[in-house]
Amino acid sequence: MADKLFGLIDLNWRFELTKFKLIRNLFKSRWFPLLAIIFNLFIFVIILISGLIGGFSAGNYNFGIMIVWILWWVMLMFILVPIFSRAWCLMCPFPVFSDWLQRGALFVVTGLKLKGLGLKWPKALKNMWVMNILFLVTTFFSGFFTVRPLATFILLGGIILLAFLIGLVFEKRSFCLYVCPVSGFQGLYSQFAMAEVRRKDPEICKNHKVKTCYVGNECGYGCPWMLTPFNFTKNTYCGMCLECFKSCPHDNMAFNLRPPGVDLLVDEKRGLDEAWKAFIMLGIAMVFFLTMQGPWGFLKDWVRGTSLKGYLTFISLHTAFSLLIVPAIFLVFSYLSKSFSGAKEVSLKKIFTNFSYTLVPLGLGVWIAFSVGIVLPNGSYILHIISDPFAWGWNLFGTRSVPWTPVFTGALGHLQGAVLIVFYLFSLAYGARLSRQTYPTEEQAKRGWIPILIFLTLATLAFLWLYIG
Amino acid sequence: MKKINETIAVILMLLATVGTIIGVFVIEGARRKKFYTVELIARSPLNGNWYPKEFKVPLGKEAKIYIRNVETVSHGFSLPEFNVSAREIKAGEVEVVKFTPDKRGKFPFFCTVWCSNEHLHMSGEVIVE
Numbered sequence: 001m002a003d004k005l006f007g008l009i010d011l012n013w014r015f016e017l018t019k020f021k022l023i024r025n026l027f028k029s030r031w032f033p034l035l036a037i038i039f040n041l042f043i044f045v046i047i048l049i050s051g052l053i054g055g056f057s058a059g060n061y062n063f064g065i066m067i068v069w070i071l072w073w074v075m076l077m078f079i080l081v082p083i084f085s086r087a088w089c090l091m092c093p094f095p096v097f098s099d100w101l102q103r104g105a106l107f108v109v110t111g112l113k114l115k116g117l118g119l120k121w122p123k124a125l126k127n128m129w130v131m132n133i134l135f136l137v138t139t140f141f142s143g144f145f146t147v148r149p150l151a152t153f154i155l156l157g158g159i160i161l162l163a164f165l166i167g168l169v170f171e172k173r174s175f176c177l178y179v180c181p182v183s184g185f186q187g188l189y190s191q192f193a194m195a196e197v198r199r200k201d202p203e204i205c206k207n208h209k210v211k212t213c214y215v216g217n218e219c220g221y222g223c224p225w226m227l228t229p230f231n232f233t234k235n236t237y238c239g240m241c242l243e244c245f246k247s248c249p250h251d252n253m254a255f256n257l258r259p260p261g262v263d264l265l266v267d268e269k270r271g272l273d274e275a276w277k278a279f280i281m282l283g284i285a286m287v288f289f290l291t292m293q294g295p296w297g298f299l300k301d302w303v304r305g306t307s308l309k310g311y312l313t314f315i316s317l318h319t320a321f322s323l324l325i326v327p328a329i330f331l332v333f334s335y336l337s338k339s340f341s342g343a344k345e346v347s348l349k350k351i352f353t354n355f356s357y358t359l360v361p362l363g364l365g366v367w368i369a370f371s372v373g374i375v376l377p378n379g380s381y382i383l384h385i386i387s388d389p390f391a392w393g394w395n396l397f398g399t400r401s402v403p404w405t406p407v408f409t410g411a412l413g414h415l416q417g418a419v420l421i422v423f424y425l426f427s428l429a430y431g432a433r434l435s436r437q438t439y440p441t442e443e444q445a446k447r448g449w450i451p452i453l454i455f456l457t458l459a460t461l462a463f464l465w466l467y468i469g
Numbered sequence: 470m471k472k473i474n475e476t477i478a479v480i481l482m483l484l485a486t487v488g489t490i491i492g493v494f495v496i497e498g499a500r501r502k503k504f505y506t507v508e509l510i511a512r513s514p515l516n517g518n519w520y521p522k523e524f525k526v527p528l529g530k531e532a533k534i535y536i537r538n539v540e541t542v543s544h545g546f547s548l549p550e551f552n553v554s555a556r557e558i559k560a561g562e563v564e565v566v567k568f569t570p571d572k573r574g575k576f577p578f579f580c581t582v583w584c585s586n587e588h589l590h591m592s593g594e595v596i597v598e
Contacts, residue, residue, distance in 0.1 A: 038482055049490065105475055393565065
């Protein structure tokens, strides 16, 4: 009997978009995603110029701040990650310079041997920990990125430089896979996405002895993310560069639509690094809400560094909350889950890790709700800054004089609450299934699920209280 | 064909990066030369005050002052001697004021919006030569 999400959608349902010739040809063309990357590079050059020129000036009329933190961030959380998985990685311009250097070309496939030192990434760091820490550290400066253009310039410039330097020393997309602070949460939340890159017929891959998707051929490079596309089972680490579509001589790769969240049930490479990513994202979301959208002025002062003591207090509390307190609370509920289940043979680590994936839908919902709180009050600034990107008095599209116009802010809290409840339901739907994966018997799974259900409910109620109060 | 495509890709890449940077500054440079006499940055006194605090304009020729508020508070502009003023210049906004000086000398200009506790010190001078 088919396992149906909410009793409605078969979890095995797939709809292959690449069966349409137009989309398949697009995916097989070497111009795609190169043109999208070059276009985004153009946008990011403007962002960097506006950040540098803007310096310490007002953030609300700065192209860089508005595009990065209002448009890009919101697009990422609203559309790109929940629907199209790592579609941003597909068109991200950050690693384009190191790709160019390694390959010696932008368009053509130059050969199997890449340039640069090509060192292997240290084995101990082949996980999400570097990304976890870097993302957390990045959020220490959140009070500056969103109001000071120069801070956004330094952040983006730093990421582009780091991507280039790591590309010089380490092989392929080591930066994207193990370092990029934007990559980690996309990887985690892309497990919820409604799209995936997968091979079509496993038999074709089995009989294809030269794994061109991994080693490359004259049509495409071997997977830059150092994965094996012929046996993809989850989205987490696939950067959707589409090289496997180009290098597969049997056209056996597919881009599918699917029910949201099915990767959460894939018991592969589950680990504490991904679990902590889920905790950190949830912790950061709460801290961001309190400091950016809450009514507490003293918190805003802390984050903006109006006093050193306040700023250090913010960093300490923020780190302790996201890195220790949230996981510690979850550990208590995991322990309760083990006790309730009565399954002594199941390790606490397995319970803790497996159930941490229930935080993926909830965390994504929390971030979408947070993004609603960004875009509705501030979205109108976009119209101003696209006409006057450098605050020089330009009026490119005639929208320079559009005043700041908050939209639907009266209903903001309720909208955020509604989003959160929808994603909470997804967390429950997958949580019950994860419980059945974790515990050997149905009875144990039912009992062990209760404490986690209570944790998810309490976390949701806490956010609802913040949104609606 | 591959070589042509590679060349096109490299050209597009250069246009997106170097071309954009050069283009932006060349266009803005030409625009300012054509349309404005002086660029005036508005900042409250503790953050740097008007920059430049003093600038020259020629007698009898229309002067166009391009005022950029680079702060997070509103500013204003007034040059009483020539009956010139600007509307409230909100954070991040740009305003242009025009006048034709008909007398030589040094004339003070001020911020007209209460921008900080030091607002009354936010002033500069126009020198008409």
